[in-house]
Amino acid sequence: MKILFINPCLRRNHPLKLLPVGLASVMSYVQSQGYSFDLLDIDINEYDDNYVENFIKDHSYDVILYGSIVTHYKWIKWLTRIIKKYHPETKVVVGNSVASSCYELFLKNAPADVVVIGEGEITCSEVLKAYSNSQPLDKVEGIAFREDSGNIQKTPVRAACEIDALPMVNWEF
Numbered sequence: 067m068k069i070l071f072i073n074p075c076l077r078r079n080h081p082l083k084l085l086p087v088g089l090a091s092v093m094s095y096v097q098s099q100g101y102s103f104d105l106l107d108i109d110i111n112e113y114d115d116n117y118v119e120n121f122i123k124d125h126s127y128d129v130i131l132y133g134s135i136v137t138h139y140k141w142i143k144w145l146t147r148i149i150k151k152y153h154p155e156t157k158v159v160v161g162n163s164v165a166s167s168c169y170e171l172f173l174k175n176a177p178a179d180v181v182v183i184g185e186g187e188i189t190c191s192e193v194l195k196a197y198s199n200s201q202p203l204d205k206v207e208g209i210a211f212r213e214d215s216g217n218i219q220k221t222p223v224r225a226a227c228e229i230d231a232l233p234m235v236n237w238e239f
Contacts, residue, residue, distance in 0.1 A: 067198045069096075069103035070125070072132035074141065075112065083110060087235065088162065088186070089133070094236045095187035101194055105239055118145070123152045129197055131190060133162030133182070139172075146176040159193055161186045169210040173218050181210045184224055187232055 071093055073086050086109070096103065104127075108118060122145075130149055134142050142164045149158055161182035165172040169181040180203065182189050189208040196203050203211045208224030 068127045070127040070130045071103055071105050073107045073109050074134045075109040090235045090239055092186045092190050093239055094233050096191050098233045099191045119148050122148050126153055127156055129157045131159040133160055134164040136163040136167050139164050143176040146178050150177040157197055170218055173212055184208045189224055
């Protein structure tokens with residue numbers, strides 16, 4: 067399964083670059099579960115939207131995961147639509163407050179497949195496992211997703227995990 071994580075850019079051309087701790091933690095956990103993936107780091111490379119669109123058009127993935135804060139809602143919707151425009155079968159998983167704070171609204175207005183609600187480390191890993199094994203998503207806690215019928219389903223909240231249960235963040239990413 068080909069997987070891509072995307073780190074969006076919140077402050078284009080800003081000299082201060084903040085470490086995406088949440089994304090790095092999710093990627094570290096997913097890697098610890100045996101998954102390999104690519105990273106499109108829009109922020110550190112200061113890619114513009116044209117570059118991002120061409121990258122998406124030219125590269126095919128089975129699953130693409132990303133998230134952002136809610137103030138980046140419009141751009142995340144744009145990105146989701148671009149992915150589905152060029153690769154309608156690619157599964158799109160969106161996390162952080164941009165989607166989880168208003169998951170129904172987000173899923174109604176953007177063609178994402180899954181919204182991660184709450185902590186994403188274990189949840190993203192379980193979503194990937196479900197996709198790789200062609201299993202239903204309704205057993206994965208802490209998500210909302212679009213069913214084949216188009217209906218939106220929300221699963222039970224995932225209990226918070228112990229911080230010591232997570233691997234150290236791999237800053238090599």
